[in-house]
Amino acid sequence: MRMCTVCALKENHPGIRFGDDGVCSLCTLDVAGDLMENFTYTKRVFEEFTRSGPNPHGDHDCLFMYSGGKDSTYMLDKFVNEHGKRVLCYTFDVPFESVHAAENIRLARERIAATFVLDSDDDTIKAVMREVFNRTPAKPGTYLDEKLPCVSCRTFFVIRAILHAFRHRIPYIVLCADPQQILTMESDVREVVRGFYRTFGRRLADEFFRGELERLLFADDDELPRIVFPFIAMRYAYDPDRIVAELKEKGLYASSPLETHCTLFPLLNYYSFLNWDCMFYKLNAASHRRAVRRDENRHRSTFGIAFPRAVDLPAVEERLKRVVLDIAGSRGEPAAQERELIELFTQLDATEDAARFVARQFLDLRETAADLGVVLRGGGAGA
Numbered sequence: 360m361r362m363c364t365v366c367a368l369k370e371n372h373p374g375i376r377f378g379d380d381g382v383c384s385l386c387t388l389d390v391a392g393d394l395m396e397n398f399t400y401t402k403r404v405f406e407e408f409t410r411s412g413p414n415p416h417g418d419h420d421c422l423f424m425y426s427g428g429k430d431s432t433y434m435l436d437k438f439v440n441e442h443g444k445r446v447l448c449y450t451f452d453v454p455f456e457s458v459h460a461a462e463n464i465r466l467a468r469e470r471i472a473a474t475f476v477l478d479s480d481d482d483t484i485k486a487v488m489r490e491v492f493n494r495t496p497a498k499p500g501t502y503l504d505e506k507l508p509c510v511s512c513r514t515f516f517v518i519r520a521i522l523h524a525f526r527h528r529i530p531y532i533v534l535c536a537d538p539q540q541i542l543t544m545e546s547d548v549r550e551v552v553r554g555f556y557r558t559f560g561r562r563l564a565d566e567f568f569r570g571e572l573e574r575l576l577f578a579d580d581d582e583l584p585r586i587v588f589p590f591i592a593m594r595y596a597y598d599p600d601r602i603v604a605e606l607k608e609k610g611l612y613a614s615s616p617l618e619t620h621c622t623l624f625p626l627l628n629y630y631s632f633l634n635w636d637c638m639f640y641k642l643n644a645a646s647h648r649r650a651v652r653r654d655e656n657r658h659r660s661t662f663g664i665a666f667p668r669a670v671d672l673p674a675v676e677e678r679l680k681r682v683v684l685d686i687a688g689s690r691g692e693p694a695a696q697e698r699e700l701i702e703l704f705t706q707l708d709a710t711e712d713a714a715r716f717v718a719r720q721f722l723d724l725r726e727t728a729a730d731l732g733v734v735l736r737g738g739g740a741g742a
């Protein structure tokens with residue numbers, strides 16, 4: 360198995376090609392063209408949005424997707440208090456988040472003048488996840504396929520938000536993806552919907568959204584909301600530590616080291632190992648490596664997740680794969696597995712407490728899968 364000499368992605372990673380020099384298409388400029396096109400479009404929409412006047416069709420200028428995390432809290436404050444936008448603040452309650460950002464949402468409600476809406480649909484989002492996890496994906500796959508469950512969850516609630524904005528004639532949707540996520544995200548509303556149809560097929564897509572999706576495909580362009588990524592404007596200045604410091608000063612942030620931790624994280628790793636022979640965060644780790652190679656003096660990555668430079672990623676990944684597939688197949692000794700997981704997560708820069716917490720979740724993989732109705736498949740040791 361060849362591995363990219365720059366970023367350590369494997370040759371069979373979905374959506375990646377290798378050159379004769381052993382460097383992958385993400386490290387050469389093969390995909391940069393697409394990414395730049397997406398970037399130019401989203402930048403234009405953002406500028407249009409900041410210049411736009413009040414929405415003539417209703418009380419809100421934008422629907423703001425609010426998770427309670429630091430990025431969206433920071434932007435929400437800016438839009439309401441600096442840009443004077445009339446904001447409908449939309450939160451989808453994702454049932455898989457272990458630490459609901461409830462405290463931050465409460466602080467925001469107290470201090471920021473916006474309309475807050477809390478949406479949820481546990482049964483449907485669980486059905487979406489069950490569907491993705493229980494399928495065997497087609498090979499060789501496309502870019503981000505190893506993250507399909509995660510992408511599908513997010514796409515599901517982004518479409519819920521799109522429908523909400525569409526029904527209430529709100530012209531813009533604000534999405535606070537961090538700068539790396541933006542470059543891999545679909546910014547055109549119809550494309551988001553088409554992508555969902557492609558993944559799930561018409562019957563399931565209609566079932567999940569109760570037949571409402573077609574209205575988006577056949578609507579006039581000016582009836583459709585447009586997606587705005589405000590972090591575009593800060594692309595080169597994204598600094599998570601500064602964001603947190605500023606929020607704390609304003610009394611808008613109660614931090615937790617496990618902030619947006621997803622309880623499906625072990626299951627997501629099982630999925631990516633089983634189907635794509637990589638850990639869930641492989642692309643993040645690879646892009647971190649790439650950035651460090653390009654600029655040795657760079658102390659901060661612009662990405663949400665940092666990976667220590669010294670760590671031997673391929674070795675950590677191999678060991679993690681073995682433990683995860685063993686747990687899935689009821690093999691091995693839980694106490695030893697817990698020790699090994701804690702050691703691996705500590706190598707990946709987690710604190711001792713965080714490593715212990717996440718290790719426990721991995722040991723519960725089978726229960727998590729059973730709760731969701733996911734059938735764990737094969738994956739014999741060393742497969």
Ligand SMILES: [Zn+2]
Binds near residue numbers: 364385
């Ligand atoms: Zn590479």
